[in-house]
Amino acid sequence: MAETVRRILDTVGVKRDRFYIDWASAAEGPRFVQLLTDFTERIRNLGPLGEAEGLSRERLQFRLEAARKLCSNMQFRAQYGNLAREIKKLGDYSPENIAQLVEKKLVPQIRKRILETEVRELLSRGPQSVDALAEATGASPEELAGILEAMEKGKKS
Amino acid sequence: MGFEPRILSFLCNWCCYAAADSAGVARFSYPPNNRVIRIMCTGRMDPRFVVEAFYVGSDGVFVGG
Numbered sequence: 001m002a003e004t005v006r007r008i009l010d011t012v013g014v015k016r017d018r019f020y021i022d023w024a025s026a027a028e029g030p031r032f033v034q035l036l037t038d039f040t041e042r043i044r045n046l047g048p049l050g051e052a053e054g055l056s057r058e059r060l061q062f063r064l065e066a067a068r069k070l071c072s073n074m075q076f077r078a079q080y081g082n083l084a085r086e087i088k089k090l091g092d093y094s095p096e097n098i099a100q101l102v103e104k105k106l107v108p109q110i111r112k113r114i115l116e117t118e119v120r121e122l123l124s125r126g127p128q129s130v131d132a133l134a135e136a137t138g139a140s141p142e143e144l145a146g147i148l149e150a151m152e153k154g155k156k157s
Numbered sequence: 158m159g160f161e162p163r164i165l166s167f168l169c170n171w172c173c174y175a176a177a178d179s180a181g182v183a184r185f186s187y188p189p190n191n192r193v194i195r196i197m198c199t200g201r202m203d204p205r206f207v208v209e210a211f212y213v214g215s216d217g218v219f220v221g222g
Contacts, residue, residue: 001202001204001205005204005207008204008208009211017215018211018216018217018218019207019218019220020217020218020219021201021219021220021221021222022219022220022221022222023172023173023179023221023222024172024173024176024221025172025176026171026172026175026176026179027179027187028176029176029177029178029179029180029182029183030183030185031172031176032176032177032180032183032187032221033180033187035219035221036166036187036188036191036219037187037188039164039217039219040162040164040190040191040217041173042217043162043164043190043216043217044161044162045218046162046208046216046217047160047216048160049211049214049215049216050218054193056185058177059185061212064208064211064212065212067212067214068205068208068209070208071203071204071209072205078179080204096202120174132162149160
């Protein structure tokens with residue numbers, strides 16, 4: 001879960017430090033206070049959402065909207081579930097193993113789906129140059145070419 | 158300065174939520190910036206929750222298991 005979230009945040013350009021997961025048992029009140037105090041301090045140093053990232057309010061909202069669509073996408077959710085099952089079967093829950101599997105199985109999907117949603121949305125507002133698309137989505141020209149080609153194919157069939 | 162971050166916390170009913178409770182009872186003070194959503198187990202967490210939290214304008218998301 002945590003690794004997937006971090007990858008999604010990376011893709012849309014939000015700093016992954018804004019998300020933090022940790023454990024404190026019911027008896028560890030002081031530890032909980034410490035964790036929360038440290039985290040609040042870190043966020044205070046990062047500033048409001050978008051500031052440390054150098055993203056405007058509209059751009060951020062636009063990119064997070066694409067991430068939201070990704071997370072509600074049934075196909076993506078199935079892949080996410082399948083990966084969880086696979087990790088369970090392997091029985092290796094080390095962060096390295098999970099990071100490696102997420103990198104291999106989910107990251108291409110995350111990038112592809114988020115970028116495709118963004119490209120579709122931008123193009124529905126009118127014609128755009130490839131440079132403008134690349135600037136708005138942070139995608140490489142090769143990635144954009146692949147997405148546009150796939151969209152073209154989908155139209156024909 | 159003057160920036161007060163808005164932090165959304167998802168706390169597990171059995172772990173961090175109880176820890177927060179005991180911290181309150183023991184009168185420890187901690188920053189007032191966080192808003193808590195109690196979940197029945199950290200296993201209930203979903204990437205969607207975190208993305209949604211940022212979408213509605215949280216500056217940080219904390220998950221406490």
